[in-house]
Amino acid sequence: MSQIPQFLVDNLFTTSATTSRPHITLTWAQSLDSKIAGPGGQRVILSGPESMLMTHWMRSMHDAILIGVNTLILDNPRLQANLLPPSLNLPPPQPLILDPKLRFPITSRILNEWNTKPDQRGKTMRQPWIICGENVPTERVREVEGAGARVVLVKLDDRAHIPPSSLPSILTSLGLRSVMIEGGSRILSTFLHCPKRDDGSKLVNSVVVTVAPMFIGEGIGVVPEGEDVGLPALKTVHTEKMGKDAVMICAVE
Numbered sequence: 354m355s356q357i358p359q360f361l362v363d364n365l366f367t368t369s370a371t372t373s374r375p376h377i378t379l380t381w382a383q384s385l386d387s388k389i390a391g392p393g394g395q396r397v398i399l400s401g402p403e404s405m406l407m408t409h410w411m412r413s414m415h416d417a418i419l420i421g422v423n424t425l426i427l428d429n430p431r432l433q434a435n436l437l438p439p440s441l442n443l444p445p446p447q448p449l450i451l452d453p454k455l456r457f458p459i460t461s462r463i464l465n466e467w468n469t470k471p472d473q474r475g476k477t478m479r480q481p482w483i484i485c486g487e488n489v490p491t492e493r494v495r496e497v498e499g500a501g502a503r504v505v506l507v508k509l510d511d512r513a514h515i516p517p518s519s520l521p522s523i524l525t526s527l528g529l530r531s532v533m534i535e536g537g538s539r540i541l542s543t544f545l546h547c548p549k550r551d552d553g554s555k556l557v558n559s560v561v562v563t564v565a566p567m568f569i570g571e572g573i574g575v576v577p578e579g580e581d582v583g584l585p586a587l588k589t590v591h592t593e594k595m596g597k598d599a600v601m602i603c604a605v606e
């Protein structure tokens with residue numbers, strides 16, 4: 354797969370997005386028993402090589418990739434599109450971490466890569482941007498910025514979370530036209546439960562799910578236990594077999 358899979362081009366419409374109306378894609382890989390990780394949040398490789406590569410193409414189609422701070426802590430990801438051919442010189446996606454209390458570990462791999470590979474900046478990686486509550490102590494903000502990340506202060510909701518409805522305006526203020534939200538469970542749940550943007554329009558534009566033919570058993574569900582009520586209806590837009598996996602592109606109704 355040396356170019357973007359055509360079914361993504363045909364069904365995601367990220368290129369028509371603008372900074373004033375950013376495109377939001379929610380995506381994850383799950384087992385047949387609807388788990389995204391093992392016991393205690395242990396990372397599980399669900400995607401086969403073909404669907405993992407497809408995920409990296411999707412990363413490169415969006416201006417930004419977003420995860421929750423627990424995923425950053427548990428998986429220690431790089432959030433790059435490093436499976437794509439380097440010769441294509443595709444602009445790397447902007448990593449965003451939703452981290453209300455600024456728990457971001459400055460020893461994380463994503464920051465280490467940024468600090469130790471200056472020649473790769475803007476080529477294969479971008480500086481991690483951490484979105485946190487405006488009540489975080491200034492000394493902590495300085496510590497994280499001093500370690501090399503950018504900290505973006507935003508208003509929190511009454512649960513001390515970054516309100517999903519406000520993400521579009523945060524993206525607009527950061528000059529980003531599209532975001533691919535990769536998880537984890539709590540982030541997926543709050544975005545799925547929040548139908549509208551602050552301006553009243555639909556929050557999530559696309560949902561892309563990789564289903565791997567395996568059972569995890571005990572583990573982390575797509576949404577946390579007890580939060581599987583009140584989820585929106587989805588409409589299948591396209592289904593594609595990728596190696597051993599099935600990939601579904603859906604729209605929120």
Ligand SMILES: NC(=O)C1=CN([C@@H]2O[C@H](COP(=O)(O)OP(=O)(O)OC[C@H]3O[C@@H](n4cnc5c(N)ncnc54)[C@H](OP(=O)(O)O)[C@@H]3O)[C@@H](O)[C@H]2O)C=CC1
Pocket residue numbers: 380381382383388389390391393394395396397399420421422423424425427428451452453454455456513514515516517535536537538539540541543573
């Ligand atoms: N298979 C897959 O595709 C993927 C699997 N995963 C898995 O998901 C697991 C982690 O999921 P989970 O523990 O739920 O953590 P998340 O990654 O969803 O992070 C949750 C944290 O994000 C912060 N947060 C900020 N804004 C919000 C908001 N609006 N709603 C909810 N939380 C918000 C909170 O931090 P605070 O508590 O500090 O307030 C919260 O505890 C890992 O095991 C990882 O392996 C992750 C991504 C993809």
Ligand SMILES: Nc1nc(O)c(N)c(N[C@@H]2O[C@H](COP(=O)(O)O)[C@@H](O)[C@H]2O)n1
Pocket residue numbers: 381382396397398399400404405408420424425428429430431432433535536563
């Ligand atoms: N698409 C997909 N398939 C899986 O099997 C996964 N476990 C994940 N996890 C997500 O990818 C992140 C790690 O990616 P990198 O190491 O940075 O390439 C991880 O944090 C999850 O967001 N995704």
